[in-house]
Amino acid sequence: MLVDDEVPFVETMTKRLGVRDLTVLSAFSGPEALEKLEKEKNVDVVILDVKMPGMDGIETLREIKARFPLVEVVMLTGHGTIETAIEGMKIGAFDYLLKPTNIDQLMAKLKEARSKKKAHEEKIMQARLQEISLRRGD
Numbered sequence: 001m002l003v004d005d006e007v008p009f010v011e012t013m014t015k016r017l018g019v020r021d022l023t024v025l026s027a028f029s030g031p032e033a034l035e036k037l038e039k040e041k042n043v044d045v046v047i048l049d050v051k052m053p054g055m056d057g058i059e060t061l062r063e064i065k066a067r068f069p070l071v072e073v074v075m076l077t078g079h080g081t082i083e084t085a086i087e088g089m090k091i092g093a094f095d096y097l098l099k100p101t102n103i104d105q106l107m108a109k110l111k112e113a114r115s116k117k118k119a120h121e122e123k124i125m126q127a128r129l130q131e132i133s134l135r136r137g138d
Contacts, residue, residue: 001025001040003033003060004049004076009099013047016103022110030055030063037068045094045113047106050077050084058087065092070120072113076101 002017004010005028014024025040027033029052037043046064050057061073075088078099085096094113097106 001027001033001036001043001046003027003030003046003052003057005029005052006049017107017110020103020107029053030057030060033060034063034067037064037071043068043071044117045110046071046073047110048073048075048093049099050075050088058084058091061088061091061093070117072117074106074109074113 002010002013002024003026004013007028010026010028014026017024025036025043027036031054033046033048037046048057048060048064052060055063057075057077061075064071064073069092072094073088073092075085075093075096076099077084077096088096094116095109097109
């Protein structure tokens with residue numbers, strides 16, 4: 001999912017990522033992103049702009065991590081500060097990139113973030129299977 005209040009940026013990036021065989025949902029605000037995440041249960045990674053009117057990226061990140069802890073978030077900003085990057089990472093962002101970002105660099109981050117999410121899901125599944133096995137006395 002790509003979340004940014006700049007419509008032309010979202011449209012362009014959606015096309016560029018789509019050409020690379022990614023399915024991209026788009027949202028133009030934090031609340032819209034959260035609403036879509038409630039409906040779409042198969043989102044692996046959110047690319048999230050830091051500077052948005054109303055609910056900014058840091059606030060949106062907090063909500064994503066609280067409601068959807070396995071979803072990985074890559075923060076994007078054209079107004080990057082070290083403080084914001086550190087704050088985002090402390091809250092649970094996977095990584096932080098400056099706009100304009102290199103598409104290959106973004107693709108690499110998305111791949112890493114998706115792998116991390118899949119690894120977490122696998123650990124949870126293994127733990128559940130082990131728990132079931134222990135209950136049965138296997």
